[in-house]
Amino acid sequence: MRVLASTVMACRSLDPDAAAAMVERLAGVQAALALVDHPARRGEWPAVLTLVAERSDVHGLVQGRATRLLHDGGAWNRAQVGARLSRSLSPGTPPATGAAFVEGFVAGSGTVLVHDRELLEVIDAWVSVLAPDAFVATAPLLRRTFGSFEPAERRQLGMLLADQTPAGTAGFGDGVDPQRAAAALVTVRQLLGVPQ
Numbered sequence: 001m002r003v004l005a006s007t008v009m010a011c012r013s014l015d016p017d018a019a020a021a022m023v024e025r026l027a028g029v030q031a032a033l034a035l036v037d038h039p040a041r042r043g044e045w046p047a048v049l050t051l052v053a054e055r056s057d058v059h060g061l062v063q064g065r066a067t068r069l070l071h072d073g074g075a076w077n078r079a080q081v082g083a084r085l086s087r088s089l090s091p092g093t094p095p096a097t098g099a100a101f102v103e104g105f106v107a108g109s110g111t112v113l114v115h116d117r118e119l120l121e122v123i124d125a126w127v128s129v130l131a132p133d134a135f136v137a138t139a140p141l142l143r144r145t146f147g148s149f150e151p152a153e154r155r156q157l158g159m160l161l162a163d164q165t166p167a168g169t170a171g172f173g174d175g176v177d178p179q180r181a182a183a184a185l186v187t188v189r190q191l192l193g194v195p196q
Contacts, residue, residue, distance in 0.1 A: 026052075063088065064104025085119060096141070117160065
């Protein structure tokens with residue numbers, strides 16, 4: 001596929017606007033490959049995303065999104081994602097580059113951080129050790145990223161960072177009406193194509 005062959009070159013040396021557009025294109029390719037269950041989704045595409053995530057001449061936003069796509073697609077395990085995130089947030093990396101990586105990795109959804117405490121702790125540790133001037137420079141970028149999360153995600157992340165356990169759901173309780181539940185199950189079976 002020509003798309004796969006040209007992806008790495010297309011991701012190099014992008015300005016912030018072009019990087020934001022590239023993030024959308026990468027997500028689109030991933031969604032298209034999943035939709036048709038193309039064999040490249042499990043072979044060539046993760047290899048291309050790995051190259052994009054690891055190259056130093058790729059914008060941090062694009063590196064972060066490539067890492068997230070590898071995570072979501074199951075090509076990288078938690079340890080690989082954590083190692084890549086740690087490298088992008090190391091003291092030798094400019095804070096703006098690290099913030100762009102975080103934005104690309106979590107943009108639009110904080111669910112990955114709610115469910116993976118280790119990744120959240122890597123980001124928290126990075127923010128905690130930023131020099132004052134670096135913190136002031138990266139705060140607007142991080143505010144934009146975390147501000148795009150759903151209010152419930154922000155609340156859960158705040159509780160996790162404050163070492164509080166988010167309140168769990170109580171479930172249905174004991175007062176379930178059996179007739180209404182049976183009617184709902186008929187509809188669910190129809191939607192799933194399961195015989196009655």
